[in-house]
Amino acid sequence: MDITINIGLKSYPVVVGKDLLNLLGVKVSQLGFKKVLLVTDSNVGPLYLKTAKQSLIKEGLDVAQITLPAGEIYKTVAAIELIWEKALESGLDRQSGLIALGGGVVGDLTGFAAATFLRGIGFIQVPTTLLSQVDASVGGKTGFNLRQGKNLVGAFYQPQAVIADIVTLMSLPEREYYNGYAEIVKHGLIIPSSGLLDFLDENKDKVLKREATFLTELVKMNVAIKASIVTQDEKEKGLRSLLNLGHTAGHALEEIGSYKTYYHGEAVAIGLLIACSIALERGLLNEKTYLQVKNLLQNLNLPLRPFGDIDPKIWWEKTFSDKKSASGIVYWVLPTSDYQALYGQKVDFAEFRKAIASLRKGD
Ligand SMILES: NC(=O)c1ccc[n+]([C@@H]2O[C@H](COP(=O)([O-])OP(=O)(O)OC[C@H]3O[C@@H](n4cnc5c(N)ncnc54)[C@H](O)[C@@H]3O)[C@@H](O)[C@H]2O)c1
Ligand SMILES: [Zn+2]
Structure with missing residues (x-):
């Protein structure tokens, strides 16, 4: 059974289970998206990008992708800029969505990029660390770090769904x-x-x-x-x-x-x-x-x-x-x-x- 996060009109489901990456396409197309940008990092990409992408393509979605360097030090406005630019270059519009495939860093960055690109487009969290599945992917806090400190710039912006595939936790160091x-x-x-x-x-x-x-x-x-x-x-x-x-x-x-x-x-x-x-x-x-x-x-x-x-x-x-x-x-x-x-x-x-x-x- 899915868990529903009840925030009025912004309510969304959190789906937790095994092998959900294979169902990503079905879930995303159910939400009405036709075009998406998959955002991941350099550790998660080689492990799960292919499965996620195939599942989306199978459902007829138009899929663009971007792989950011992994790690907290890259949780910066420069990474957000890369996402915005890739979204533009890939022709994303207000009906398109961003998908965060990764841990809390990818989730926070992608959420903020979604909150601000074209003044807000939909996004989906696909958390792949235990920390992001139990904490970061739920609740709508998004943002990035400044040299002066962590998470100093951000927005409250709820995802349209959270899909937590337990199998991804097996590869965590x-x-x-x-x-x-x-x-x-x-x-x-x-x-x-x-x-x-x-x-x-x-x-x-x-x-x-x-x-x-x-x-x-x-x-x-x-x-x-x-x-x-x-x-x-x-x-x-x-x-x-x-x-x-x-x-x-x-x-x-x-x-x-x-x-x-x-x-x-x-x-x-x-x-x-x-x-x-x-x-x-x-x-x-x-x-x-x-x-x-x-x-x-x-x-x-x-x-x-x-x-x-x-x-x-x-x-x-x-x-x-x-x-x-x-x-x-x-x-x-x-x-x-x-x-x-x-x-x-x-x-x-x-x-x-x-x-x-x-x-x-x-x-
Ligand atoms: N938005 C929120 O409410 C909230 C809450 C808590 C933490 N956070 C943020 O989340 C971040 C921490 O999250 P995190 O611990 O997930 O960090 P992270 O995203 O940096 O992931 C940790 C490391 O694991 C790698 N990785 C991710 N999934 C993997 C997998 N399945 N297999 C192998 N390697 C994998 C990543 O590439 C990275 O090197 C911080 O930036 C923190 O501020 C946000
Ligand atoms: Zn914490």
Whole structure:
């Protein structure tokens, strides 16, 4: 069964399952497109472009393609320009669509190009990383990085469909695969009643084997959680900020590592533990949930502490450079064991420092 993201007239389906790339053409033509531009990157293209293209051509679609260089450093306006130019050169019009075939980088770039080309044309997300299937492809955030920071320019622009083929996850390098699990643990902590953390605990062997039926269920559970949040608050006026759990300390850590040392999920994993530790001290989270999260992250090959020593003061100061710090105040999201996580929480330096110190315990 598809999951529907209910955002009024902009509602769209998220389809999750096996071998969906072969059905891409059917899905895209059902949406009424005649001409599409397939956007991918230099890692994903050689693996999946041919299958995707053939499926589209089989349904009589006119298909153009562009392969961008892979990697976060290429998530720039220059890449957007390449997409716009290719779209123009290929004769795309208002009835045409863009298809993002790749991870979160391709998805964010393609979404922004679609939001702006001819003042907006349709687009479809075909996420191929675990992170993009459970998080980035749903919710309509699109954009690119500036030299000064990540995702500083963007638009809220919803896709017309998300098609997540679980089979694409089989080719993910190990570190990329586990990177996606930090957002999954985050979702489980935001809504404890989802049972997601227990589900992960019960299926450790299936995580390791990348078992397709398990992954299908897992992606669906995560999409449902993200959907329940973004449909209530599309443009992040309040509730949607719950999705920033673990990201206050996490983003700061990514910046300290110049976006090279840590993968996003790795920094978020450490950020989640810091938020959990603060919540534990405040009595919001019980010891059992705290330990469950810690063990889960460890089993998922995610780091439990920074790779080297970091001065807490420097780390703390970096949390203020996040673009989400409204007027110099940083609001944290803190988990609870029994209820939905809490957003809009103020944390002081002493609490933060204590949480960092606690990461070193249990060596
Ligand atoms: N829009 C949102 O709501 C949202 C949410 C979270 C993250 N993001 C963004 O997503 C990006 C991170 O996403 P990501 O982790 O998917 O990064 P990514 O797109 O860079 O993909 C990670 C790496 O895996 C490769 N790859 C992708 N699919 C593959 C496959 N099936 N097999 C083998 N290799 C494959 C890519 O080429 C890349 O090298 C960041 O730019 C982040 O800002 C956006
Ligand atoms: Zn994230």
